[in-house]
Amino acid sequence: MQIRNYYTVYLLFTFFSIFFLFIPCSQSFAGSGSQNASDPSLILSPDKQFNYAQDLFSAEDYSTAVNEYKRFIYFFPKDKRVELAMFQIGQSYFLGRKFDEAVKSFKKLTDRYFETEYSIKAYFMMSEAYVKLKAFNLALISLNNLIMITQDEDIKDEAYYRIGWIYIETAFWDKARHYFNRISPKNRNKFKLEKLTAELDRETLIPKKDPMLAGFLSIIPGGGYAYCERYQDALIAFLLNGGLIYAAYESFDEGHDALGGLLTFVGFGFYAGNIYGAVTSAHKYNRKETGQFIYQLKKNARVNLSADLENKGVLLSFRFSF
Amino acid sequence: MKKILSFIIFFIVLAALSGSVLAGQDVKIDDQPQGSHEADENRENAPLYPIKFYQDYISRIDGNRCPMHPTCSQYCIEAFRKHGTFLGWIMCSDRLMRCGRDENKLSDPVWIDGKKRTYDPVSNNDFWR
Numbered sequence: 001m002q003i004r005n006y007y008t009v010y011l012l013f014t015f016f017s018i019f020f021l022f023i024p025c026s027q028s029f030a031g032s033g034s035q036n037a038s039d040p041s042l043i044l045s046p047d048k049q050f051n052y053a054q055d056l057f058s059a060e061d062y063s064t065a066v067n068e069y070k071r072f073i074y075f076f077p078k079d080k081r082v083e084l085a086m087f088q089i090g091q092s093y094f095l096g097r098k099f100d101e102a103v104k105s106f107k108k109l110t111d112r113y114f115e116t117e118y119s120i121k122a123y124f125m126m127s128e129a130y131v132k133l134k135a136f137n138l139a140l141i142s143l144n145n146l147i148m149i150t151q152d153e154d155i156k157d158e159a160y161y162r163i164g165w166i167y168i169e170t171a172f173w174d175k176a177r178h179y180f181n182r183i184s185p186k187n188r189n190k191f192k193l194e195k196l197t198a199e200l201d202r203e204t205l206i207p208k209k210d211p212m213l214a215g216f217l218s219i220i221p222g223g224g225y226a227y228c229e230r231y232q233d234a235l236i237a238f239l240l241n242g243g244l245i246y247a248a249y250e251s252f253d254e255g256h257d258a259l260g261g262l263l264t265f266v267g268f269g270f271y272a273g274n275i276y277g278a279v280t281s282a283h284k285y286n287r288k289e290t291g292q293f294i295y296q297l298k299k300n301a302r303v304n305l306s307a308d309l310e311n312k313g314v315l316l317s318f319r320f321s322f
Numbered sequence: 323m324k325k326i327l328s329f330i331i332f333f334i335v336l337a338a339l340s341g342s343v344l345a346g347q348d349v350k351i352d353d354q355p356q357g358s359h360e361a362d363e364n365r366e367n368a369p370l371y372p373i374k375f376y377q378d379y380i381s382r383i384d385g386n387r388c389p390m391h392p393t394c395s396q397y398c399i400e401a402f403r404k405h406g407t408f409l410g411w412i413m414c415s416d417r418l419m420r421c422g423r424d425e426n427k428l429s430d431p432v433w434i435d436g437k438k439r440t441y442d443p444v445s446n447n448d449f450w451r
Contacts, residue, residue, distance in 0.1 A: 211449070230424035237419050273415030280416070283449040284428060 046076045050085065057088060062096035083109065087118040090125060099129040120146065120155055124305070127162060136170050157187040158305065168297065171290050173203045196301040206293050211282035215275050224278020228285050237274045244270060369407045373398050389422040391432050391439035400444045413447060 053068035069085040069092070076082070090105035106122040106129065113119040123146040130139035143159045143166075150156060160182045167176035177200065180193055188194070209228050218224030221241035222234035244267035251260030377395050388394050397417050402410030425440055432441040 225424075230420075230428075232423040233420050233425075236423070240419060269411045269415040270419065272412040273417075273419060276412050277416035277420060280447045280449055284446070288428060 044075060046072070046079050046081070049075065050079075050081055053085070053088070057092060060095070062092040066092045066096075083113055083116060083118045086112070087122060087125075090122060094125060094129055094132075097132075099132045102126075102129040103133075115149055120150065124158070124162065127166075131166060131169070136166055139166055153184055154187065157183045157191070161191050161303070162305065165302070168200070168294060171294070173200060176200065191303050192301060196297075199297050199301045203293060206289050207285075208289065209282040209285045211279045211286075214278040214282040218275040218278040221271065221274045224275065225281060228278060228281035230281055233277070233281075237270075237277070241267065241271050241274055369402055369410070370399055373402075389426065389439055390417075390442050391434050392443060394418055394421050397442070397444060404444055405448065413444070416447070417442075 049068065049072045053065050053072055056062075056065035056068055066089050069089045072079070072085050073082050086105065086109045090102050090109065093099070093102035093105055103126055106126040109122040110119050110126070123142055127139040127142040130136070130142060140163060143163050147156050147159045150159075160179045164176045164179040167173075167179065177197065180191075180197060180200075183191060183193060214224040214227050216224075217227050218237075220238075222236075222238035225231075225234035225237055244263055248260050248263035248267055251257075251263055373395050381393075381395060386393065390397070392400065394414075394417055398410065398414035401413040401417075404410075405413065420442075422440075425442055429446070430441045431438050433439070
């Protein structure tokens with residue numbers, strides 16, 4: 001009986017020894033999981049979520065950044081950075097060259113917030129997105145809306161300046177001048193208006209070709225092309241049309257009326273094409289010269305505006321030609 | 323001389339009429355039966371058959387040597403589709419005269435399949451739009 005008791009005690013001792021030996025081991029193995037479960041870093045906090053979205057934006061991963069900003073707005077709708085997140089969504093679309101989506105995002109922001117820092121920036125960015133989409137009228141409307149709602153003279157001046165440049169982009173020089181003249185005297189130096197208007201006045205010197213005259217000169221095949229300084233095309237048009245007209249004449253003269261008719265039909269296309277091409281060439285010439293003038297104007301006199309603003313406004317960088 | 327003039331006038335009138343009839347862009351009748359739509363479509367595509375024949379059987383063997391983008395044949399198809407037969411034919415003739423010379427210096431370049439081409443779509447040449 002005593003032997004049995006000793007045996008039982010021995011067994012119990014062994015069991016508890018093993019049990020106590022395993023306690024620290026089991027804690028060390030399972031500990032990693034339990035510690036993580038209680039780790040506060042796993043809880044989605046507004047700061048972590050927003051910073052993650054900002055990191056993605058900085059890394060130029062714009063499509064993922066949009067999703068993360070949206071997640072931030074969804075989970076933390078009361079956070080004070082919601083407006084910024086909405087603006088950043090628009091910026092992400094803009095920088096990702098999804099201008100339609102950018103416009104929608106900025107519009108959402110301007111519908112929700114009224115004359116705040118980011119809503120004003122959103123108006124500017126919306127107009128930039130419209131310009132990228134070549135929807136110049138909508139860009140003008142967006143800036144005019146901003147002028148209507150804001151009382152801040154600096155913002156109005158920037159809007160006038162941007163409107164002026166949209167008119168330059170579309171070669172409406174007088175309208176551009178009109179809007180530049182509306183900028184208040186205190187901001188005229190900031191936008192380098194003196195230099196800009198001096199450069200803009202040189203638009204009268206842009207070489208131009210008259211499309212009507214080009215068409216008229218094409219009565220002699222190639223004449224219109226030569227007027228537009230396309231001498232190789234002029235020579236080809238002259239030889240081709242001359243050849244076809246002569247061939248048609250000879251065919252009719254020899255009594256080959258069917259062949260003559262066919263040559264006349266083909267010749268008519270090339271003759272009309274020579275007139276049409278000369279008129280188009282004059283337009284292309286004017287477009288090219290105007291484009292070069294605008295390019296030079298931008299290079300020499302444009303104050304580069306960015307909507308990455310601090311406080312209310314405008315981050316200015318200046319370009320000078322040396 | 324009188325004969326030649328009469329032929330020229332005849333063909334100009336014929337081309338003008340075929341242009342306005344075949345263009346079909348301004349005439350839009352939605353309640354037409356499907357068969358007549360198909361007939362209209364075939365009639366619209368009729369001037370394109372020679373160009374498609376050229377693209378499918380001649381250009382494939384001859385190779386893509388046009389230095390412009392879109393190529394002249396493709397440009398003609400687009401011009402016919404966009405502006406009808408009459409104007410399409412004129413634009414097509416104009417393009418064939420301009421292909422690969424002064425236009426290369428004036429229009430923007432574009433890289434297609436590793437080759438430099440001159441970008442000259444129909445939209446660059448319909449100045450009235």
